[in-house]
Amino acid sequence: MTDALTLVSLLLVAASATAAVAVRDPARQALVLAVLGLALAVLFTVVQAPDVGLSQLAVGSALTPLLILLSVRKVRRRGQHEGGDR
Amino acid sequence: MNGWLVAATVLLAAGFGPVVWGVATGPLERRVVAQNFGTSVVCLVMLLLSQAYVRPSYVDLALVLAVLGPAGTLVYARLLADDLGDDPPHANLLTVVAASAATVIVVAMCVATGPGRATVKLVLIGVLLVAGNVIASRALAGGFPGAGASTRD
Amino acid sequence: MGRAAAVAAEVLAWWLLLTGAWLVLISTVDALEYLVGASAALLAAVAAQAARRAMSGR
Amino acid sequence: MSRRMRMWVLATGGLAVAVLLVAGYARLPHFGGAVHPYGERAVSAALARHTANVISSVNFDLRAFDTLGEETILFGAVLGTVVLLRQTRDEREVPPAPAEVAPPVRRYALIMLPVALLTGLYVVAHGQLSPGGGFQGGVVVATALHLLYIGADYRALEKIRPVGTYEVGDAAGEAAYLVLGVAGLLGGSAFLANTLLPYGTFNTLASGGTVPLLNAAVGMEVACAVVVLLARFLDQAVEIEEDNGSAMGKES
Numbered sequence: 314m315t316d317a318l319t320l321v322s323l324l325l326v327a328a329s330a331t332a333a334v335a336v337r338d339p340a341r342q343a344l345v346l347a348v349l350g351l352a353l354a355v356l357f358t359v360v361q362a363p364d365v366g367l368s369q370l371a372v373g374s375a376l377t378p379l380l381i382l383l384s385v386r387k388v389r390r391r392g393q394h395e396g397g398d399r
Numbered sequence: 400m401n402g403w404l405v406a407a408t409v410l411l412a413a414g415f416g417p418v419v420w421g422v423a424t425g426p427l428e429r430r431v432v433a434q435n436f437g438t439s440v441v442c443l444v445m446l447l448l449s450q451a452y453v454r455p456s457y458v459d460l461a462l463v464l465a466v467l468g469p470a471g472t473l474v475y476a477r478l479l480a481d482d483l484g485d486d487p488p489h490a491n492l493l494t495v496v497a498a499s500a501a502t503v504i505v506v507a508m509c510v511a512t513g514p515g516r517a518t519v520k521l522v523l524i525g526v527l528l529v530a531g532n533v534i535a536s537r538a539l540a541g542g543f544p545g546a547g548a549s550t551r552d
Numbered sequence: 553m554g555r556a557a558a559v560a561a562e563v564l565a566w567w568l569l570l571t572g573a574w575l576v577l578i579s580t581v582d583a584l585e586y587l588v589g590a591s592a593a594l595l596a597a598v599a600a601q602a603a604r605r606a607m608s609g610r
Numbered sequence: 611m612s613r614r615m616r617m618w619v620l621a622t623g624g625l626a627v628a629v630l631l632v633a634g635y636a637r638l639p640h641f642g643g644a645v646h647p648y649g650e651r652a653v654s655a656a657l658a659r660h661t662a663n664v665i666s667s668v669n670f671d672l673r674a675f676d677t678l679g680e681e682t683i684l685f686g687a688v689l690g691t692v693v694l695l696r697q698t699r700d701e702r703e704v705p706p707a708p709a710e711v712a713p714p715v716r717r718y719a720l721i722m723l724p725v726a727l728l729t730g731l732y733v734v735a736h737g738q739l740s741p742g743g744g745f746q747g748g749v750v751v752a753t754a755l756h757l758l759y760i761g762a763d764y765r766a767l768e769k770i771r772p773v774g775t776y777e778v779g780d781a782a783g784e785a786a787y788l789v790l791g792v793a794g795l796l797g798g799s800a801f802l803a804n805t806l807l808p809y810g811t812f813n814t815l816a817s818g819g820t821v822p823l824l825n826a827a828v829g830m831e832v833a834c835a836v837v838v839l840l841a842r843f844l845d846q847a848v849e850i851e852e853d854n855g856s857a858m859g860k861e862s
Contacts (some may be wrong), residue, residue: 317408345422348433354441358460370463376836385478466722592732
């Protein structure tokens with residue numbers, strides 16, 4: 314039974330990683346990265362590596378999205394300034 | 400044939416598969432709702448895995464996810480408020496599904512673990528997860544009024 | 553005097569609640585767990601009170 | 611040294627590394643076999659020192675020197691970010707505008723901040739017993755503080771998060787790790803050796819000798835480092851703007 318679980322989690326990691334590469338827009342990519350983080354955490358737990366899974370959860374659930382979206386915001390605001398009072 | 404393992408596999412395949420699909424395609428509103436639902440699914444899978452592997456210490460992963468998962472979704476709701484401004488996503492059905500699934504699984508595990516502090520810990524995780532899911536979906540559905548403001552902090 | 557008492561009461565309430573939460577989280581309970589749990593809960597209670605004041609004091 | 615010559619030096623160096631790797635790989639026990647030389651030694655050493663979580667024992671006891679390296683990498687990375695994201699002369703700092711947030715979200719943030727903080731401290735304190743440790747717990751503690759930014763606005767967060775203190779905390783965490791290492795040296799054994807404290811009873815908070823202390827030092831350093839990192843990102847995203855004399859109203 315554990316093989317089936319490992320297979321499913323591997324497939325989910327592969328699917329979400331491909332999606333993370335395929336999505337081009339940074340804001341949407343932050344979302345896909347969060348889901349990829351969740352899939353990785355499950356895979357790490359299934360192969361009995363809970364410490365690594367916990368690290369992935371701690372960093373991937375709130376910290377990474379915050380860093381990415383703040384950068385997206387900074388780039389957008391800089392864009393608005395160059396464009397004058399658009 | 401470990402029943403918990405079967406439940407975890409089914410929940411992972413049936414619950415998290417559509418989440419990956421939902422977050423990779425479609426409008427931004429649906430992607431954020433999918434991410435919020437994904438947090439609940441993975442937290443429940445972690446609970447089931449801790450029961451399946453008979454390792455109560457794995458429950459800490461579900462605890463950290465129940466605490467930080469909704470905060471991640473709130474980050475999206477907050478910093479993507481401009482993009483979500485026009486038609487904020489209303490996903491009450493998904494919230495109800497997540498809440499009921501969480502209740503069923505936590506009750507089943509409480510029965511399995513028997514009375515004691517571990518059961519209280521499971522209930523605490525269940526409450527945190529459901530409350531976080533509800534608040535996050537409320538925030539996504541327009542919890543940040545004045546989203547039209549050009550930039551927000 | 554009222555304000556300080558209110559602040560102290562709130563921190564105390566949070567402290568008791570969070571120490572209880574700590575005792576639920578841990579597996580084996582012994583003297584050192586109480587000590588570490590109480591100090592962690594005190595830190596979190598002070599932060600909770602400061603956060604509420606920062607949020608409301610706008 | 612012409613370009614071609616440099617390529618040749620690179621090729622020979624690469625080839626030598628490749629040969630060493632293949633030679634080393636040939637003698638590894640094959641995947642999934644019953645022989646685990648490294649695993650058996652690590653587990654027996656961890657159990658000898660009453661550390662329940664073998665990963666924490668490897669991180670903070672058997673290979674504590676590598677963790678010192680990782681911690682210094684994080685310290686250096688945050689230092690680099692602070693230098694890069696500083697406010698330059700042609701930028702001005704604008705006070706952040708208050709943001710309206712729905713009351714339930716505000717209450718949720720207020721309740722969850724202490725709970726997340728407690729969870730983070732719990733993960734740090736029980737690093738040597740259950741999955742977790744200084745790094746994971748430190749990140750949870752740092753993220754807990756920023757629930758205030760999510761629940762209210764950046765002004766509320768700035769009131770309770772003096773960045774200077776966290777920068778000192780970052781340095782203090784790193785220094786504490788080093789001091790514990792040197793204490794091992796002064797104690798008559800080796801740098802970062804776990805011979806200083808009694809190993810305590812198995813599966814309790816005081817077990818593992820210096821592992822919990824190193825965990826706490828890393829927890830403090832990571833929490834403060836992440837807070838400083840996010841502070842710089844938030845400053846840039848919310849407060850700092852180009853001062854090109856544009857007549858635009860304060861819109862941040």
